[in-house]
Amino acid sequence: MSKKILVAFATSYGSTREVAEAVAATLRDRGLDADLQPARDVRTLDDYDAVALGAPLAMHRWHKDAHRFLSRHRKSLAGLPVAVFALGPVHDPHDEKEWDDSRAQFDRELAKAAWLEPAAVELFGGRFDPALLRFPVNKLAGSEPASDIRDWEAIRGWAAGLFEATPQPVEPGGGPAAGAP
Numbered sequence: 398m399s400k401k402i403l404v405a406f407a408t409s410y411g412s413t414r415e416v417a418e419a420v421a422a423t424l425r426d427r428g429l430d431a432d433l434q435p436a437r438d439v440r441t442l443d444d445y446d447a448v449a450l451g452a453p454l455a456m457h458r459w460h461k462d463a464h465r466f467l468s469r470h471r472k473s474l475a476g477l478p479v480a481v482f483a484l485g486p487v488h489d490p491h492d493e494k495e496w497d498d499s500r501a502q503f504d505r506e507l508a509k510a511a512w513l514e515p516a517a518v519e520l521f522g523g524r525f526d527p528a529l530l531r532f533p534v535n536k537l538a539g540s541e542p543a544s545d546i547r548d549w550e551a552i553r554g555w556a557a558g559l560f561e562a563t564p565q566p567v568e569p570g571g572g573p574a575a576g577a578p
């Protein structure tokens with residue numbers, strides 16, 4: 398049986414959902430059984446062997462649905478490998494100051510769930526689209542130019558290293574054993 402992984406995400410403007418989709422697709426490519434769900438819709442983790450949770454940073458905070466997910470499922474998560482990621486920087490991918498600031502924000506946010514010992518923590522560049530902002534956020538940030546610095550290679554590379562795939566039984570002849578998927 399292959400491991401069953403939940404990829405849970407929070408999003409305000411959709412870009413984290415697309416990153417979570419790429420994480421789930423990469424896990425599936427590796428033979429893992431990955432489900433994708435909005436974090437706020439997840440009722441139980443009973444079926445899962447591991448969890449990846451992703452959410453954007455906004456106003457120096459990790460999305461509230463990610464925090465709620467951690468609180469609600471704390472008991473189950475304490476016994477599972479958990480990988481977490483955030484989307485944050487949206488300007489120059491080489492602007493170290495912006496990345497350091499976002500990393501510090503993410504660290505502070507994760508420290509609120511000090512009981513969590515993540516198997517992996519990652520920060521990815523995000524997407525900013527002023528056309529999607531709603532009032533009153535559009536009044537505060539709406540004059541910034543649109544950008545998308547999500548690095549799909551980095552995202553897939555990170556997902557490719559998450560969790561251990563279940564080794565497939567191999568027959569002495571070299572091929573998969575009868576009945577193996």
Ligand SMILES: Cc1cc2nc3c(=O)[nH]c(=O)nc-3n(C[C@H](O)[C@H](O)[C@H](O)COP(=O)(O)O)c2cc1C
Pocket residue numbers: 407408409410411412413414453454455456457458484485486487498499502522523524525526530534538
């Ligand atoms: C109003 C607003 C505030 C933001 N604040 C932060 C922030 O404090 N720190 C950060 O690293 N990124 C910040 N970002 C960048 C977001 O994390 C980035 O746009 C992300 O891709 C949004 O994810 P979503 O499309 O899933 O909602 C902000 C973006 C917006 C629109």
